[in-house]
Amino acid sequence: MKLFEIPRQTVEGVLSLVGIRVGTEEPHYLSTELTGRVQIRRYGPRIAAETTVEADEERARNIGFRRLAGYIFGANHRNESIAMTAPVTQSDTIAMTAPVTQSRDGHRSTIRFYMPSKWTMDTLPAPDDDAVRLVPVPGETVAVLRFSGDRSPRTVESHTAELLEVLRANDIEPTGAPQAWFYDPPWTLPFRRRNEIAVAVSA
Template sequence: MLGAIVRTAGQVADAAAATVGIRCGTEEPPHTTQRLSGAVEIRRYDERIAAETTVSADEEAARNEGFRRLAGYIFGGNHRDAEIAMTAPVAQQRGTTIAMTAPVAQSAGSPGEWTIRFLMPSKWTMDSLPTPNDERVRLTVTPPATVAVLSFTGDRGTRAVSRRTDELLTALRDSDFEPDGEPAAWFYDPPWTLPFRRRNEIAIPVRQRLAD
């Protein structure tokens, strides 16, 4: 009885936290971390499975539409009416593929193709995941990756993402790592989260810099 009460209390607390935009128990992909400087670190990720969709729109509109499509899939919009737990982060990049890579340059508000991705919880495999009802949603395997990551809070609009991307590229110029792909924007919190509580990241695939 006590266990049931504790579980119920925990569920109520999680629901209340989610309402005000606080992350509770959201699975993130496992990785190793190496601090590079200040807010920048090097992470190494293993192979992961993702659901993704591509949207033609400006950056923020594409993010919202992509999130809606993918949320539909994990909340039962699939051939088994199965619900799949939400994970973090939600990834966004320009282009039609999203294996931890993305476009570097983008002018504020410019239209284009953007791919939005939800990582699938680790318990799922490509064989066990249900097929999306929406043909615009696809399942894909993302390969292992080494990425440089810059974390920031607050604004995550087009200009903020562009500015933080420049910061990360600048930090890499004086490091032992060099870019090996294009940046992606990662978002860990829902839109209604208070800005100072938001966890946002820019991630760029990297490789060890060769000695001159």
């Protein structure tokens, strides 16, 4: 690690405490407002590093984050660092309804980091960990509900139900399983966190 990176990382860590993300790329999208709390967004194609973890939601999130962080911090065939992006996404690996009432036994989650836009499938280094996969993500239209504060499984379940109810009220049919999107690290003050529930819908 270069010496000049240490002060920069310290500053970024302090800023992240209050939800300020410095130099963190987010996938580009176009949006329209559906309601005061729900947006319809159109994303272009992206690439994600993903891993599947069999554990309850919070433990799966922690295990998956560590695996994927290992990959972008150099656990790859070129020992190359890849910039962190936002959000980190978490979804069930089976079809979901809302509210989510799946038991913890046998619960499997897929955690994703999106890769910075400068990378392609051909230029990204291969992961050292066989549990980490690089996958192309096609362009999609998603409905998104944003919230701050707690991001426990119960809170995610509640906001998922809220989003799906808004879609039903507007005659919009989901075409995929809901996902939880997290933009800030665990140490960010809860009221400053950006969290979202997203679900694919018809274009």
